[in-house]
Amino acid sequence: MIATANTAKPLSLWRGLAALAATLFLTTVLSACGQATPPNNNSPLHIATKNKIERGQYLAKAGNCATCHTRVGQAEFSGGRSIPTPFGEVISSNITSDTTTGLGNWSDDDFWQALHHGKSRNGRSLYPAFPYPSYSLITRDDSDALFAYLQTIPAVEHTPPAHQLRFPYSSQLALNIWRALYFEPQLYIADESQSDTWNRGAYLVKGLGHCSACHTPRGILGNSDSARSLAGADIEALGWHAPAIATGELSTGQQEELVKLLKAGINKRDVMSGPMAEVVAHSLQHLKNSDLSAMVEYLSTLPAKSHPSTTVVLKTQKQDQEPFPLGATLYEEHCSDCHGKNGLGEPYRFPALAGNRAVMAASANNAIRSVMLGGYGASTADRPRPFGMPAFAHLFSDQEAAAVINYIRNAWGNQAPAVRTNDVRQR
Amino acid sequence: MQETQKTLLKILLIFWLGYSGSVTASDEDMNLRLRACAGCHEQSNTANFDKNYAPSINGKPVEYLYQQLLNFQEGRRLNTVMNQMLAYLSPEYLHEIASYYAQQDPSSSAPEIKQQSDDQAARGRFLVQQGETGQPACATCHGGDLRGNDIAIPGLRGLSASYITAQLGAWQTSTRHARTPDCMAEVAKSLSGADIDAVAHWIATASDALLTAEAPLDPLPIECGAVQ
Numbered sequence: 001m002i003a004t005a006n007t008a009k010p011l012s013l014w015r016g017l018a019a020l021a022a023t024l025f026l027t028t029v030l031s032a033c034g035q036a037t038p039p040n041n042n043s044p045l046h047i048a049t050k051n052k053i054e055r056g057q058y059l060a061k062a063g064n065c066a067t068c069h070t071r072v073g074q075a076e077f078s079g080g081r082s083i084p085t086p087f088g089e090v091i092s093s094n095i096t097s098d099t100t101t102g103l104g105n106w107s108d109d110d111f112w113q114a115l116h117h118g119k120s121r122n123g124r125s126l127y128p129a130f131p132y133p134s135y136s137l138i139t140r141d142d143s144d145a146l147f148a149y150l151q152t153i154p155a156v157e158h159t160p161p162a163h164q165l166r167f168p169y170s171s172q173l174a175l176n177i178w179r180a181l182y183f184e185p186q187l188y189i190a191d192e193s194q195s196d197t198w199n200r201g202a203y204l205v206k207g208l209g210h211c212s213a214c215h216t217p218r219g220i221l222g223n224s225d226s227a228r229s230l231a232g233a234d235i236e237a238l239g240w241h242a243p244a245i246a247t248g249e250l251s252t253g254q255q256e257e258l259v260k261l262l263k264a265g266i267n268k269r270d271v272m273s274g275p276m277a278e279v280v281a282h283s284l285q286h287l288k289n290s291d292l293s294a295m296v297e298y299l300s301t302l303p304a305k306s307h308p309s310t311t312v313v314l315k316t317q318k319q320d321q322e323p324f325p326l327g328a329t330l331y332e333e334h335c336s337d338c339h340g341k342n343g344l345g346e347p348y349r350f351p352a353l354a355g356n357r358a359v360m361a362a363s364a365n366n367a368i369r370s371v372m373l374g375g376y377g378a379s380t381a382d383r384p385r386p387f388g389m390p391a392f393a394h395l396f397s398d399q400e401a402a403a404v405i406n407y408i409r410n411a412w413g414n415q416a417p418a419v420r421t422n423d424v425r426q427r
Numbered sequence: 428m429q430e431t432q433k434t435l436l437k438i439l440l441i442f443w444l445g446y447s448g449s450v451t452a453s454d455e456d457m458n459l460r461l462r463a464c465a466g467c468h469e470q471s472n473t474a475n476f477d478k479n480y481a482p483s484i485n486g487k488p489v490e491y492l493y494q495q496l497l498n499f500q501e502g503r504r505l506n507t508v509m510n511q512m513l514a515y516l517s518p519e520y521l522h523e524i525a526s527y528y529a530q531q532d533p534s535s536s537a538p539e540i541k542q543q544s545d546d547q548a549a550r551g552r553f554l555v556q557q558g559e560t561g562q563p564a565c566a567t568c569h570g571g572d573l574r575g576n577d578i579a580i581p582g583l584r585g586l587s588a589s590y591i592t593a594q595l596g597a598w599q600t601s602t603r604h605a606r607t608p609d610c611m612a613e614v615a616k617s618l619s620g621a622d623i624d625a626v627a628h629w630i631a632t633a634s635d636a637l638l639t640a641e642a643p644l645d646p647l648p649i650e651c652g653a654v655q
Contacts, residue, residue, distance in 0.1 A: 375512050390462060
């Protein structure tokens with residue numbers, strides 16, 4: 001077998017040996033350092049601070065702070081990422097420890113004022129693209145830990161560009177009227193009738209996780225429609241649909257699969273794509289299984305609410321007639337190799353399309369985007385080398401894309417409203 | 428040799444053999460993982476391959492490919508499909524993908540059918556092989572045979588005229604970037620529209636007989652951030 005190995009292999013072996021040697025050396029050196037550590041590093045105060053910062057780091061993952069506060073390719077937390085909203089672009093701020101352009105001169109009270117009250121250090125109201133209607137629920141203790149962690153982020157001097165909002169959305173007056181109508185600072189209140197786990201899940205979903213920012217439909221002024229909390233919503237500015245995550249009761253097995261999906265970005269049947277793949281990559285994969293299970297437990301107690309437009313059904317077809325013959329032919333040629341003739345996919349590789357809620361969602365946005373633009377799921381610790389979906393925008397006409405999407409939305413027992421060629425064109 | 432040393436070596440040997448034995452299987456596995464790329468880039472997949480739309484990437488230098496994947500991920504190159512495709516992949520996986528394609532046989536695709544006037548072809552050849560003052564010839568970095576080098580400079584043969592034109596245009600308008608100092612941006616910005624057309628068509632249509640054996644210059648005639 002050695003003879004068949006190509007020339008790179010001996011190198012790999014030496015590299016492996018070198019790594020092993022380096023690890024052994026470092027371990028030795030580090031343990032030696034550990035013994036020489038000055039005693040005051042083990043003082044109760046030092047340990048308390050260290051624990052607080054570590055907790056803050058974990059909470060920052062749960063809140064997915066870095067994703068919005070980092071512009072791709074730039075230093076983490078240095079801001080400048082554009083958050084598209086129906087009212088214009090909100091540009092995220094620099095939250096590194098820089099004293100002039102970041103949070104270096106802030107106190108934990110200032111930070112609490114931003115998180116809990118939605119007001120900046122200078123008293124100006126913040127735009128709720130920074131999801132303080134959710135963050136308001138978190139405890140002061142967690143806020144302080146988050147702040148302690150952010151103060152350890154190396155200072156980066158960077159002033160992000162100004163927001164690009166249309167008038168009147170750009171005015172503080174309009175924002176303050178909005179706040180008077182739709183925002184009231186409030187802490188999370190535990191539901192005593194529920195378990196600690198349920199309450200932990202609710203705290204994470206409603207607070208730091210700010211799931212409702214995407215998954216709850218919004219009113220005309222961008223306010224969350226609390227009557228349809230977590231019932232799924234179109235993210236207009238991104239062109240994706242955030243499906244309903246108020247799942248209704250789930251079996252233990254279903255809950256475990258959902259935890260896997262949140263942790264690894266993929267499970268037996270589903271794969272996270274689009275903006276949710278980003279959430280998995282930067283936030284959810286870093287959370288403890290106990291926290292993910294708690295979130296799933298909470299979500300599974302929320303009654304499933306259907307989006308009003310799911311009640312639209314297709315015109316009745318004759319039983320023996322293939323409703324989407326062009327779609328069926330294209331599926332057979334381009335999709336069935338991976339997703340299977342029966343639409344069941346391959347576990348942990350290619351998602352099942354039969355029975356897939358994202359495929360059948362009232363909004364076909366996700367199906368359209370996935371077919372036209374393709375994409376890989378997130379690299380996670382559990383699944384570092386994902387499988388991907390090719391793009392078909394250069395191969396399918398809008399009409400062909402609509403045909404294949406209609407086929408998968410209505411084959412194998414699936415049922416969903418028909419997509420028109422124009423829906424594809426607009427995406 | 429001590430008994431413990433022997434045991435250690437045996438363990439290492441087992442791991443090594445296990446690793447090399449799995450090469451074929453992992454190639455097949457990688458092939459499956461990269462179907463999303465093959466949809467556009469694999470030329471044997473004639474149903475899907477669109478020569479004008481997606482360049483051939485087989486056999487390009489691994490570090491060049493890796494830099495391009497990072498450029499797409501970090502927004503220095505803009506393409507709706509590529510930007511979405513790679514957004515959440517780890518650098519380790521991107522490098523593995525780059526290595527996979529670097530090891531594939533480069534295409535021996537026939538040059539495109541000639542669509543150039545003699546004057547335009549002469550101008551294209553001049554810019555590729557001689558260059559203007561202060562404007563290095565393509566061949567000085569990409570080689571007389573236009574096959575690039577093994578480290579970071581891509582081969583240009585097998586690319587379509589429209590793809591080359593689009594890339595030079597993207598550098599001119601700053602929608603394509605490389606690490607600074609961005610040498611290709613400098614070169615592209617010094618070319619006129621007519622010169623871009625001439626160069627792109629000549630590279631895509633010249634027969635092998637017109638190429639030279641000149642090796643890429645070392646060091647390069649201008650500083651390039653991507654070649655460090």
